[in-house]
Amino acid sequence: MTTVRIPAGWPATEEQARAVQDELRERVVLDEPGPPPGTGHVSGVDVAYDDRRDVVAAAAVVLDATTLEVVAEATAVGRISFPYVPGLLAFREIPTVLAALDALPCPPGLVVCDGYGLAHPRRFGLASHLGVLTGLPTIGVAKNPFTFTHDDPDTPRGSTSALLAGSEEVGRALRTREAVKPVFVSVGHRVSLDNACAHTLALTPSYRLPETTRRADALCRKALREATYPA
DNA sequence: GCGACAG
DNA sequence: ATCTTGTCGC
Structure with missing residues (x-):
């Protein structure tokens, strides 16, 4: 487990944070299909908070995309x-998530985020932000x-519908379990929407949420429980 | 101006 | 996100 500090120059106001998004948005790559599902590594990242102690814990878990077995994991507080x-969720999560990713002993492959990418008020959600930075x-x-x-x-698993901002498709509602509430998939960086949905389906053989997020969620909660006050 | 609003 | 027991169902 590594400990991180808030980066120098980190936005202190909403106005500054929105300006950062407007600048970094230019660097998002949307014309690559991304890695094919079921091959290589797929990773999940997630974050848990204790507002009372002012502590945040992040986890990164690497899975074998074929077997969905855990290959590696790392945490940061x-x-x-x-x-x-x-609309500014990324500024709450990214420093600790980056530290957890840096602590991994192997390349993470495609990273699945808990939240949105393109489906965002300024088309630059957490997944887009993390993609541009890494x-x-x-x-x-x-x-x-x-x-x-x-x-x-x-009703069937695999069914989709457009996630719309007005008439613009910013993502997809994807049914990962028959008759269960769908999840909402959007593109982050260097992955097509079709491929993002295919990955999500490959990661949900038995549960509504991807194995990547389930593993990362469990691990960051554990890290938060075991965390001492960060320096 | 008033609500709604990823985690 | 987080606060939280039991309970219905595969």
Whole structure:
């Protein structure tokens, strides 16, 4: 487990944070299909908070994309770097997530984030942000539709419907379990939307949420429980 | 101006 | 995100 500090020059206000998003957004790559599902490594990242102690814990878990077995994992703890503001989630999570990714002993491959990528007020959610900062292929898989609209996908697993910002498709509602509430998939960096959905399906053989996020969620909660006050 | 709003 | 017991169902 590594300890991180809030980076120098980290945005202190919402206005500064939005300016950073508007600048970094130019660097998102949307014209690559990304790695094929079921091959190489796939990783999940997630974060847990203790606002009372001002502690945040992040986890990165690398899975074998074929077997979904855990190949490697790492955690990091730090101070909370930004309040939760809808649309600015990345500023709350990214420093600790980057530290956890850096601590991995092997390349993470495609990274699955808890939240959104393109499906974002300024088209630059957590998954896009993490992708631009690391250069890694990233996607976002969220549990809620945020402010976007969508039709209910058909009942069978694998059914999708467009996630819409007005008439613009910013992601997809994807049914990962028959008759269960869908997840909301969007592109982060260097992955197509079709491929992002295919990866999500490959990662959900038995549960609604991807194995990557399930593993990362369990690990960051454990790291938070075991965390001492960060330096 | 008033709500809604990823985690 | 987090606060939280039991309970219904595969």
